[in-house]
Amino acid sequence: MAIFSYLSPVFIAVICILIAVILQNKRNNQKEKKGKEKKKVESRPWVDEDLQDGTEVPADEEGKDEYQDIDEEDIEHIPFTPRRYDEQYMVKRSKEFYEVLNQRRSVRFISSEPVPREVIDNIVRAAGTSPSGAHTEPWTFVVVHDPEVKHKIREIIEEEEEINYRKRMGDKWVNDLKRLRTNWIKEYLDTAPYLILIFKQIYGILSSDRKKTHYYNEISVSIACGILLAAIQYAGLVTVTTTPLNCGPRLRVLLERPTNEKLLMLLPVGYPSKDATVPNLKRKPLDEIMVAI
Amino acid sequence: MAIFSYLSPVFIAVICILIAVILQNKRNNQKEKKGKEKKKVESRPWVDEDLQDGTEVPADEEGKDEYQDIDEEDIEHIPFTPRRYDEQYMVKRSKEFYEVLNQRRSVRFISSEPVPREVIDNIVRAAGTSPSGAHTEPWTFVVVHDPEVKHKIREIIEEEEEINYRKRMGDKWVNDLKRLRTNWIKEYLDTAPYLILIFKQIYGILSSDRKKTHYYNEISVSIACGILLAAIQYAGLVTVTTTPLNCGPRLRVLLERPTNEKLLMLLPVGYPSKDATVPNLKRKPLDEIMVAI
Incomplete structure (x- = not known):
């Protein structure tokens, strides 16, 4: 005791x-x-949740001892002698290209007038010439022409966008966009003859079912989108660059894309409608965007 | 007690x-x-540390009650009636553009032959026509022609790249790049008549010293780089798309860019050298990059 x-x-x-x-x-x-x-609530509102999670292959999911199925021999290197223009013609071409591109505007009013499919093929081909990290070409361009699928896309996007505008984005961003008369009604998703949905492949899948790392996939696919925009403009069509917020997963399922693909951008492509308007914005002059040393 | x-x-x-x-x-x-x-140690090796930290404005740094200095009135909207080509000409133009771009290769052997400055101005002007989130135009193109500054850039990049190759990147990535004969010796940084360093402005600075949010700045600037690449190719010059890993902060200080700017890409621009070679790579055909619905 x-x-x-x-x-x-x-x-x-x-x-x-x-x-x-x-x-x-x-x-x-x-x-x-x-x-x-x-953290989730405080996440940057202008970054699509679908872009945020799993932008790159998670290191542990990937496995450290997996190697790519590529031929490990050096690829043959060949001489490269591209066509060469004389200086005067080069200056002329560079000016001409700038002038064509400077006519480009983001157009939210797109006519339902048909566009030759061959043009769409060529602009996607042009985008496919883009460089990519370690030549992985991590892009899929889904070209939607079917009116029913276009309408389903519109339904998904408008539903999510209304929530974005009302809840997710915050006054500041909505305010910034008000100037551009941007809201969640996207008629062009029905009217544009073609919608191009650009998916980034966050990893590749090899024949052996192993994953192939796609370095810098988001930057690579964004560069390809830049070339796509240039191609659309050069052909004389219009578009508006959109990044449908939080719609990625639903659109991916609708379009039956595999899980290694994430929606990066959606471009409606066509002619401008007859009553199309654009905000009267100016671009910064050269001396505000360029510094020469 | x-x-x-x-x-x-x-x-x-x-x-x-x-x-x-x-x-x-x-x-x-x-x-x-x-x-x-x-978390820091496990960071994805192919993402520049400089790109990773502070890609967007930290919410708390920014202050929630700060508003932009913009005119909150709606911007005037004006009719938009761009030039229109007939279908046949449109198909021709789209094909022509693809064919010009399909000649593009990433060239690591660049001649020191001079290039007209006017061409450089025009290609930067073309890049500046790129769309951007809420029209923020969040880019700065630093064009370096001065041989001493070019050489300092080379020193910084080769120093960091050697560490990247030897320590940071890991066998897998080094192996992927070996095929392309890529290593840390970057002679083109001295020889190319122009280096264009593209900075993304992660936020803008208003006259009142307040910060202006730059939505989607990395994607916007990557799109602008795509247009820049197209412009370089259209003019008949060559480049290689590089993202100097971990060099951002030192290059930013060297070039005296403000802290809201982060290096995204570096493009050496010029003619290919006479003995230039490229790896004999093929691009995916259309049916491997496009899905039509």
Whole structure:
């Protein structure tokens, strides 16, 4: 009994420590959870959740000892002698290209008038000449012409965009876009003869079912989109560059694209409608965008 | 004394709980720290550290009640009636553009032969016609012609690239690039008559010293780079698309760019050297990059 009465305060202390540690752990776990949730809520509103998660292959998912199925021999190198213009003609061409591109505007009013499919093929071919990290060509261009599919795309985008405008984006961004008369009604998704949805492949799939890393896939596909925009303009068609916020997963499922593909951009392509208008914006002059050293 | 001897086990228990809570907190803090460090170490090797940190404006740094200095009135909207080509000519133009761009190759052997400055101005002008999120035009093109500055750029890049190849990139990536005969010796940084360094402005600075959010700045600037590449090719010059890994901060300081600008890409521009070679790579055919619905 003497031993027991001597131990009793120590015993109580031990139990108390155990309780304290358990409670503390529980609280920390909740904190962590909350922190994660908070992070999600505080996420940059203009970044599509679909772009944010899994932009690149998670290192642990990929496996460190997997190697690509490529021929590890050096690829043959061949002489390269492209066509060469004389200086005067080069200046003329560079000016001509600038002038064609400077006519480009983002047009949200697109006519339903048909466009030759061959033109669409050629502009996608042009985009496919884009450089990419380690020549992975990590892009898929889904060209939608079917009116029913176009309408389903519109339904998904308008549904999500309304939530974006009303809840996700915040006053500041909505305010910035108001100037451009941008809202969640996207008639052009029905009227444009073609919608081009550009997917980035966050990793490639080799014949052996192993994954192939796609370095810099988002930057590569964005560069390809730049070339696509130039091709559309050069052909004399119009578009508007859109990044449908939070619609990626639903559109991917609708268009039956595999899980390694994430929607990066959607471009409606066609002629401008007869009553098309654009905001009267100016571009920065050369001396505001270029620094010569 | 009776009270004291009654309290003593309780007293010990309270002190023990306090000690346990303090120890637990300390351990958790260390865990958090470790977690953060681990995250940094596990970062994707092909993403420039400079691109990773601060890609967008941190929400708390920005201040929630700051608004942009823009005229909040709607911008005037004006009719838009671009030039229109007949179908046949449109098909011809789209094909012609594709064929010009399909001649493009990434060239790592660039001649020191001079290039008219006017051509450089025009290709940068063309890139500046690119669309951008909420028309923020978040790009700066630094055109370096001065041989000493070019050489300093080369020194910085080769120093960092050697570390990248030897330590940061890992066998897999180095292996992928070996096929393209890419290494850390970048002679073109000295020989190319012009280096164009493209910076993305992660936020803008208003006259009132307040920050202006640049939505989607990385995607916007990548699109502009796509148009720049098309312009370079259309003019008959060559380049190679490079994203100097981990060199951003040092190059930014060298070129005296403000802290809101982060290096996205570097393009050496010129004629190919006489003995220029390129890896004998093929591009995917249309049916591998396009899905028609």
